[in-house]
Amino acid sequence: MHKGKGMKFVGDSRVSADRTLSKIPKDYSEYPGRTEAFWPNFLLKEWLAGSVFLVGFMCLTLAHPSPLGGLADPTNAAFIPLPDWYFLFLYELLKYKFASGEYILLGMIGIPGLAFGALLLAPFLDNGPGRRPHQRPIAVIMMLLALTATVWLTYTSAAHVDWEARAAMDQPVPPNSLEIDTSHEGFALYEASCLSCHGDALQGGAAGPSLVGIERSAEEIGVIAREGTEGGMPAGIFTGTDEELEQLVDFILTVNEQAAE
Amino acid sequence: MLQKIYDWIDERVDITPIWRDIADHEVPEHVNPAHHFSAFVYCFGGLTFFVVVIQILSGMFLTMYYVPDIENAWKSVYYLQTEVAHGQIVRGMHHWGASVVIVMLLLHTLRVFFQGAYKKPRELNWMVGVLIFFIMLGLGFTGYLLPWDNKAYFATQVGLQMAEQVPIIGDQLKILLAGDDEIVGAQTLTRFFAIHVFFLPAALFALLAAHFILIRRQGISGPL
Numbered sequence: 001m002h003k004g005k006g007m008k009f010v011g012d013s014r015v016s017a018d019r020t021l022s023k024i025p026k027d028y029s030e031y032p033g034r035t036e037a038f039w040p041n042f043l044l045k046e047w048l049a050g051s052v053f054l055v056g057f058m059c060l061t062l063a064h065p066s067p068l069g070g071l072a073d074p075t076n077a078a079f080i081p082l083p084d085w086y087f088l089f090l091y092e093l094l095k096y097k098f099a100s101g102e103y104i105l106l107g108m109i110g111i112p113g114l115a116f117g118a119l120l121l122a123p124f125l126d127n128g129p130g131r132r133p134h135q136r137p138i139a140v141i142m143m144l145l146a147l148t149a150t151v152w153l154t155y156t157s158a159a160h161v162d163w164e165a166r167a168a169m170d171q172p173v174p175p176n177s178l179e180i181d182t183s184h185e186g187f188a189l190y191e192a193s194c195l196s197c198h199g200d201a202l203q204g205g206a207a208g209p210s211l212v213g214i215e216r217s218a219e220e221i222g223v224i225a226r227e228g229t230e231g232g233m234p235a236g237i238f239t240g241t242d243e244e245l246e247q248l249v250d251f252i253l254t255v256n257e258q259a260a261e
Numbered sequence: 262m263l264q265k266i267y268d269w270i271d272e273r274v275d276i277t278p279i280w281r282d283i284a285d286h287e288v289p290e291h292v293n294p295a296h297h298f299s300a301f302v303y304c305f306g307g308l309t310f311f312v313v314v315i316q317i318l319s320g321m322f323l324t325m326y327y328v329p330d331i332e333n334a335w336k337s338v339y340y341l342q343t344e345v346a347h348g349q350i351v352r353g354m355h356h357w358g359a360s361v362v363i364v365m366l367l368l369h370t371l372r373v374f375f376q377g378a379y380k381k382p383r384e385l386n387w388m389v390g391v392l393i394f395f396i397m398l399g400l401g402f403t404g405y406l407l408p409w410d411n412k413a414y415f416a417t418q419v420g421l422q423m424a425e426q427v428p429i430i431g432d433q434l435k436i437l438l439a440g441d442d443e444i445v446g447a448q449t450l451t452r453f454f455a456i457h458v459f460f461l462p463a464a465l466f467a468l469l470a471a472h473f474i475l476i477r478r479q480g481i482s483g484p485l
Contacts, residue, residue, distance in 0.1 A: 033290030042288040045295055049304055050311055057315075057354075057361060065349050066356035068342055069410030071335040074445070081415030084405050086363045086398070091419075108423055120391045122374065123384035131377030132485055143374055170411045172339055 069170035070204075078206035079170070082161065089150045092157035115146055171210050173203040174259075186251025193225070193238045193248070202255055208233065211252055212259045221249045282477055291484035303481075305369035312362040313469070319355040320458070327407065329454035331447045334409035359401055366394055378482040386475040393468045396461055403457035409450060417453070418445050 036042050073079075083091050090112060093099050099107025118125060126139035133140045180201050181187065190202075197208030204210030209232075216224070222245050225238040238245065270276055290296045292303040326345060328337040341348040370390065373379055379387035406417040425435040432442060438456075440448025 034293075034296060035287040035289050036293055036295075038286050038288050039284035042293065043284075046304075046307065049294070049301075050308070053308055053311065057312075057357065060361075061350060061353035061357050064353070064357070066342075066353040068335075068338055068408055069412050072331075072409045072411055072414035074414065076411060079411050079415050081419045082412065083416045083420065084401055085360065086401060104426060105428065108426055109428075116391075116395070119370075119394075120388055122391075123379045123381070123387050126377075127380070129380070131380055131482075133375055133377070136377065140375065143371075147371075166412075172335075172410070174339070 067167065068172050069167075070172055076206055080166075082166075085154065085158065088157040089153035092153040118142070168209050169204075169206070171204060173201075173210060173212070179258075180255065181251075184251050184254065186247040186249070186254075189238075189240060189244050189248040190251055193240075197233075202252070212256060214256065218249045218253060221252055222246075225249070286477075289481065289483075292481055302368075302372045305365055305372055309362060309365040309369050310469070312358050312365055313465075315354055316358045316362060317462070319351050319358065322351050323355055324458065329407070329451050331409060331450055334407065334450060338408045338410075359404060362397060363401065366397060370394065376482070376485060380482075383475075383479055383482065386472060386479065389468055389471045389475065393465065393472065396465045396468060400457060400461050400465070403453045403461065406450065406453045407457065414445065417449065421445060421449075 082088070093111065094104070094107045096107065097103075099111065122139065126136050128136055130136055190198075194208075194211075197205060198211050199205045199208075202211040214221075224233065225245060225248060226235070228235040228237065238248065240248070267276075292300050294300045294304065323341070326337055326341045326348065328334055338352070341352055343349075373387065373390070402420060406413045421435050421439050424438060425431045427434055436442050438449070438452060439445055440452050
């Protein structure tokens with residue numbers, strides 16, 4: 001067999017020019033045009049495109065640090081599970097009547113299986129000779145429909161989620177939890193009014209956010225303890241005297257100071 | 262000098278065909294954005310591979326700190342995120358890369374589809390590409406659990422419940438993935454870690470190799 005330098009090939013393929021195979025499509029070297037050597041000319045330009053892409057990607061990475069939720073708590077019954085965004089369309093599909101309940105297999109395996117199966121076998125389903133989109137309207141229309149459905153399902157699924165509230169409910173707590181000074185005069189008040197929602201180490205829970213790392217002044221904390229927050233904590237949780245409120249706020253701020261150290 | 266080294270090696274192992282496979286070929290005008298800007302659509306495949314390389318490299322660095330065990334998994338990620346120099350950036354690259362790779366894969370798939378580039382003789386390469394897409398989704402699913410935070414845990418629980426509903430093999434499938442028919446716990450995490458770091462990447466490399474060998478063998482499809 002002929003080897004090494006001086007070998008002739010069809011176009012840029014590995015098909016030897018000695019073998020004339022009719023099944024290999026017309027090569028683009030037969031189309032008039034300006035070809036360019038991959039190495040090094042084209043690769044240099046490709047690096048440029050890659051660099052621009054990398055800069056954009058790193059900007060995204062730096063602007064939005066990867067999120068980390070709180071340590072998994074299997075007993076947390078209030079947590080609403082959601083898959084990563086690229087599975088949302090499958091998740092949303094299962095909410096339709098024809099794809100859930102008794103028809104769950106249709107929604108879970110039937111429809112996605114049909115869609116992905118068709119994608120896998122596309123060259124055999126769409127086996128005509130024409131390559132232009134208008135020469136194969138059925139394939140193109142099916143793809144556009146599937147694409148629209150996927151985008152629509154993803155959108156409806158994501159639009160119903162309050163992402164900020166979700167993130168706020170699932171904050172990471174430093175693993176070396178703070179030593180809570182239970183002898184502090186404010187702790188008893190915290191225990192009585194706040195602990196059931198905000199946790200025994202102010203770490204937060206299903207019903208209330210963490211109180212560690214909050215950026216609020218003493219007055220603001222006092223007001224929230226009595227009047228709650230808009231759309232979150234109800235009013236009238238803390239019903240002690242002003243003096244007790246001061247002790248409670250002092251306790252919360254002390255823990256925050258400890259945490260900041 | 263380089264030519265001498267090349268000739269020395271070539272004399273012994275005949276590397277010209279190998280070199281030709283990798284780099285020595287012509288890039289046709291119709292895929293070159295320098296000639297027709299609209300040819301940037303041909304960049305999607307290469308950029309997908311670029312993100313895959315980012316994923317492999319950042320993932321390798323992440324395993325230097327990550328501990329696949331329910332006691333320490335979350336803590337190791339938290340430590341990586343808060344204490345390790347540039348840990349947040351490396352994890353950020355892996356986290357965002359996982360999303361970007363899906364987007365780029367989708368764009369690449371759509372480019373090939375709407376140009377009808379999967380038609381004879383390239384049917385096999387299309388199927389290999391769709392399998393790569395499935396592997397990527399599998400990598401996304403298994404990787405999502407690894408930080409062991411609430412959203413990871415509960416999403417995986419739902420995913421496993423769905424696996425259980427598969428007819429006939431459902432129960433076995435769930436046990437294979439989770440390590441238990443009830444508990445999503447220590448075994449699930451180690452299994453997902455093994456799948457994410459060893460099984461699926463091995464399959465991915467094999468399919469990528471097939472994808473690239475086929476494209477070099479058959480060449481890029483001609484202009485429409």
